[in-house]
Amino acid sequence: MTMITETPRAIGVYIHIPFCRQRCRFCAFYLDIAKPERMDAFCAALAQEITLHRQNQVIRRPLQSVYVGGGTPTVLPVSQLVSILQLIQASWPTEPSPEITVETHPSTIGPTDLNRLVEAGFNRLSVGVESLNQQDFAPLGRPGRVRDAKQVVRAARAAGFRNINLDLMYGLPGQTLQSWTETVRSALELEPTHVSCYALTIEEDTELALDVAHHLVPPPDEALQIEMELAAEAIFQAAGFERYEISNYALPGFACRHNLLYWTDGDYLGLGPSAQSYVDGSRFGNVADLSAYITALAAGYLPIGEQIRLTGDERNLEALIFGLRLVRGVPHHLVHPNTPQHQALHRLATRGLIEWKDDYVCLTPLGRRYADTVMETLYLAPL
Numbered sequence: 001m002t003m004i005t006e007t008p009r010a011i012g013v014y015i016h017i018p019f020c021r022q023r024c025r026f027c028a029f030y031l032d033i034a035k036p037e038r039m040d041a042f043c044a045a046l047a048q049e050i051t052l053h054r055q056n057q058v059i060r061r062p063l064q065s066v067y068v069g070g071g072t073p074t075v076l077p078v079s080q081l082v083s084i085l086q087l088i089q090a091s092w093p094t095e096p097s098p099e100i101t102v103e104t105h106p107s108t109i110g111p112t113d114l115n116r117l118v119e120a121g122f123n124r125l126s127v128g129v130e131s132l133n134q135q136d137f138a139p140l141g142r143p144g145r146v147r148d149a150k151q152v153v154r155a156a157r158a159a160g161f162r163n164i165n166l167d168l169m170y171g172l173p174g175q176t177l178q179s180w181t182e183t184v185r186s187a188l189e190l191e192p193t194h195v196s197c198y199a200l201t202i203e204e205d206t207e208l209a210l211d212v213a214h215h216l217v218p219p220p221d222e223a224l225q226i227e228m229e230l231a232a233e234a235i236f237q238a239a240g241f242e243r244y245e246i247s248n249y250a251l252p253g254f255a256c257r258h259n260l261l262y263w264t265d266g267d268y269l270g271l272g273p274s275a276q277s278y279v280d281g282s283r284f285g286n287v288a289d290l291s292a293y294i295t296a297l298a299a300g301y302l303p304i305g306e307q308i309r310l311t312g313d314e315r316n317l318e319a320l321i322f323g324l325r326l327v328r329g330v331p332h333h334l335v336h337p338n339t340p341q342h343q344a345l346h347r348l349a350t351r352g353l354i355e356w357k358d359d360y361v362c363l364t365p366l367g368r369r370y371a372d373t374v375m376e377t378l379y380l381a382p383l
């Protein structure tokens, strides 16, 4: 297979803040419960990680984006978030208008914090709203109140955030099609520029998986989730949002620049425990263990657990697989004919999962629902 990159390669930095005040029952992310001494030790280790990467010159191009995610970044004192951003900006040049995102949970941030984040240079806020129906929170073990989420979004706009994402979840225990569409409409009343909608999945080794196994909570109803997905898509499109990725909707000009790196074969450096990087054809990931992360950095080593140098064919295959998450898909001339991947795409097309449209190869609406099957089929086709 021969594939060439569409656009000049940009680069972004992702920082994983591995703390939350408590773990939601559905959550399988790597994280610790927030405690001041652990957060201080983490911040010192993160500063050392940035210093080592700067010395190694892993990044040689200006940053187009910085994304501070987690976990819940705003369980850190805002002064620490500001220090982290200042250190990043002092370590690497940035493009003239970089996108700088921080994720938050509504119960962990107030108007003063939001003002200080804007003053420091953060220009995109991603709010973990999940639902605007209070009844949905209890089975998820999700702290917070619906009214906090609404207040935070309004306060963020007053503080100067012009680019606000809301994370929503559907297919929640007890959620109906009507209550979900009410959440979607209420979310739009908050005037976000971007909305991410995730179907609830039951991850192994979570409390919710145990609840389902013990018949305390019903498993997600796949047919209902499909109805919810279609209803949300219609409402967002009527409101002027474009669905540009399987789970993401944006007003024109507000697609997440950082996340687009993941889907367009872009380069990114991940910092913090469990963070993943992809730079100049190498994939490497940090250890998913805060203590090991801190220990390695205190000893002067980068906490990299594994590193793989991709061959050209492997790189092209990954670009295809990640690119298919975009609704527009991948330019079809980038997939060389008569290769196993090309043949696999045709087999997937006969099953109604892939289509060729406007010079692009992309997932069909059915293919978007079975994206994991499509990706696995492409991975298994020999290079």
Ligand code: SF4
Residues within 6 Å of the ligand: 019, 020, 022, 023, 024, 027, 028, 029, 031, 070, 071, 072, 105, 128
């Ligand atoms: S707030 Fe987010 S990261 Fe933290 S436990 Fe809940 S789902 Fe996981």
